Amino acid sequence: MAIGYLALVLHAHLPFVRHPESDYVLEEEWLYEAITETYIPLIRMFEGLQRDGIDFKLTMSMTPPLVQMLRDPLLQERYDAHLAQLEELAELEVEHNQYNGHTRYLAEHYAREFNLTRQTWEEYDGDLITAFKQFQDTNNLDIITCGATHGYLPLMQMYPQAVWAQLQVAFDHYQEHFGRPPRGIWVPECAYYEGLERMLADVGIRYFICDGHGLLYARPRPRYGTYAPVFTETGVAAFARDHETSQQVWSSEVGYPGDPVYREFYKDIGWEADYEYIKPYIMPNGQRKNVGIKYHRITHRNGGLGEKALYDPYWAKEKAAEHAANFMYNRTQQIGHLSELMQRPPIVTAPYDAELYGHWWYEGPWFLDYLFRKSHYDQDVYEMTHLSDYLRRHPTQQVCRPAQSSWGHKGFHEYWLNETNTWIYPHLHKAAERMIELSHQEPQDQWEWRALNQAARELLLAQSSDWAFIMRTGTMVPYAVRRTRSHLQRLNRLYEDIRAGKIDRDWLTQVEQMDNIFPHINYRVYRPLA
Incomplete structure (x- = not known):
């Protein structure tokens, strides 16, 4: 027992x-x-x-x-295309390495894994x-x-x-x-x-x-x-x-993940394959990226990427x-x-x-x-x-x-409040004040109702701790900064339009299509608590 x-x-x-x-x-x-x-x-x-x-x-x-x-039709469609590209590249790798025994074995491993991924994806219709x-x-x-x-x-x-x-x-x-x-x-x-x-x-x-x-x-x-x-x-x-x-x-x-036998995350064929060969599978602008096929193991903790042995x-x-x-x-x-x-x-x-x-x-x-x-x-x-x-x-x-x-x-709050990201909080606090103010508004028509709800979405998206986290880690920082600013700017414009009683309907429709999280949100959730 x-x-x-x-x-x-x-x-x-x-x-x-x-x-x-x-x-x-x-x-x-x-x-x-x-x-x-x-x-x-x-x-x-x-x-x-x-x-x-x-x-x-x-x-x-x-x-x-x-x-x-995971339930967004656009992202489901784009993932399906992404997976198809992975499957195509894996099969190409099998053929490309037909005379390279161990690398072919690894390419076949990826081809099987992507095929099983496809089976599960289709079993649940995405x-x-x-x-x-x-x-x-x-x-x-x-x-x-x-x-x-x-x-x-x-x-x-x-x-x-x-x-x-x-x-x-x-x-x-x-x-x-x-x-x-x-x-x-x-x-x-x-x-x-x-x-x-x-x-x-x-x-x-x-x-x-x-x-x-x-x-x-x-x-x-x-x-x-x-x-x-x-x-x-x-x-x-x-x-x-x-x-x-x-x-x-x-x-x-x-920690277990650092064992020398395990796969090396940072050594990917997207960075190492011949450029013309890999070009169809990297970024549209031709910039290299990880594609998810990795042939090497960690080998040892302190060596460079060029010293890695093949994975099994x-x-x-x-x-x-x-x-x-x-x-x-x-x-x-x-x-x-x-x-x-x-x-x-x-x-x-x-x-x-x-x-x-x-x-x-x-x-x-x-x-x-x-x-x-x-x-x-x-x-x-x-x-x-x-x-x-x-x-x-x-x-x-x-x-x-x-x-x-x-x-x-x-163990406290400084990872999300430090010299890399402290600038965002006065803006987030002002945005929260504005949303609380807007929560008292009673919409005059459906467009104002939609604008109020979209303002709530924009505040929530701006508040994501991921953006402050990314600014602190130093990776993909421009994207995190851009996302924080764009959501705050959209909320501020919605605030001004609602207060002025003039909703830009075309712009609002465009923003709703981009930031479509929480389709059933009710902006009154920001009203003062009893």
């Missing part, structure tokens, strides 16, 4: 990137890469587990921007939300929501209506797509501030996930640290990230099985030790970005598959659970007030 629980949590999120005004925008490929390398491999893994009678349990957030993009939902309906997945656009909530707490809109719009969007209310929420960046739990309770959320120190410094100190959830005074539960499980996967020094999926899969066994062993030791100290079954909560599994760590879905199977057959110390099931089985917890926290660098 199990003496504890392991709860894996995957956070599936991408910022809303959709550009119908352009035939090609590189950033749209963030979604296409994640579909090919993470979301479809996860679906195939879930199907295999169910087929083999393994009653797996997993908590998985699917954020509103991701759900909206609707991956239906695919994920079926596993929720069998209680294998506990799909939870997030902030409407992944807005960083502690930095907008001075405008409670703005926080409320992020939560309420997300809640309503989830119900629309999954046919039931969400039980839990991944608060964006696991960023919590005192008082947020009141809004979570009022909107109808049962639990949320925070970083470990959010509970370790709670008041009063939780008796069981991070190895049991706590109830806030509103009745909303808080689960905290376990540091040890995070380090085993995330750490750049000891067979040995990488064997290593993933070894790492899954090691992870399972460490959890049995951890949970066995904790159970002796706690006098109750501990729960180890292990949250990760979903895109780590497959996109950044190519072998990640294999690792998860082995972990579920080994946990099912090879141990009886812990039971894998998802967070809703755990709360149903353990309805009594200590009451505490979590500490303000996030899972960013140094």
Whole structure:
């Protein structure tokens, strides 16, 4: 009989990137890469587990921007074309390397994988939300929501209506797509501030996930640290990230994804193949990019890309099985030790970005598959659970007030508020003030109604924490700056037009077609809270 629980949590999120005004925008490929390398491999893994009678349990957030993009007909059509291009390139690589034994073997591997991706894509008619939902309906997945656009909530707490809109719009969007209310929420960046739990309770959320120190410094100190959830005074539960499980996967020094046998992310044929040969498969302007076919392994951590040896999926899969066994062993030791100290079954909560599994760590879905199977057959110390099931089985917890926290660098807010991005917040705050002002407006006709709703969309899109994050990381910064400015500019123009009573109908229609997230939004969500 199990003496504890392991709860894996995957956070599936991408910022809303959709550009119908352009035939090609590189950033749209963030979604296409994640579909090919993470979301479809996860679906195939879930199907295999169910087929083999393994009653797996997993908590998985699917954020509103991701759900909206996965169900967008334009993006579905563009992904279909993207996948077709990958299939064509893989077949060309098989032919091109027919006399190059190991590289041909790798090209054939990619050709098979893209073919399986195509089969899954067509099996669900391009609707991956239906695919994920079926596993929720069998209680294998506990799909939870997030902030409407992944807005960083502690930095907008001075405008409670703005926080409320992020939560309420997300809640309503989830119900629309999954046919039931969400039980839990991944608060964006696991960023919590005192008082947020009141809004979570009022909107109808049962639990949320925070970083470990959010509970370790709670008041009063939780008796069981991070190895049991706590109830806030509103009745909303808080689960905290376990540091040890995070380090085993995330750490750049000891984390599994850095093993020399695994695939090298940064060595891609889009950068290395003959230019004229690869030109049809890179950017329309002729600029090189990653195409997703990579023939080399990490080899060693400190060498240059020119020193990488060829990759072998067979040995990488064997290593993933070894790492899954090691992870399972460490959890049995951890949970066995904790159970002796706690006098109750501990729960180890292990949250990760979903895109780590497959996109950044190519072998990640294999690792998860082995972990579920080994946990099912090879141990009886812990039971894998998802967070809703755990709360149903353990309805009594200590009451505490979590500490303000996030899972960013140094555990507070500075990754989203620093010298690279601090300039955006005065503009976001002014935009929130304007939207709250507009929320009192009663529209005179359908055009003003549409303009008010579009203003709400523009504020939500501007608030996405992804833009501040990108500015801090230093990658794709011009795009993040452009997106922040464009949404703020559109909101300000809508504000001026609404106040003047003169709506530019052609321009509004164009903006609605570009920024079409939350088609059923009601701008009154920004009205002052009672």
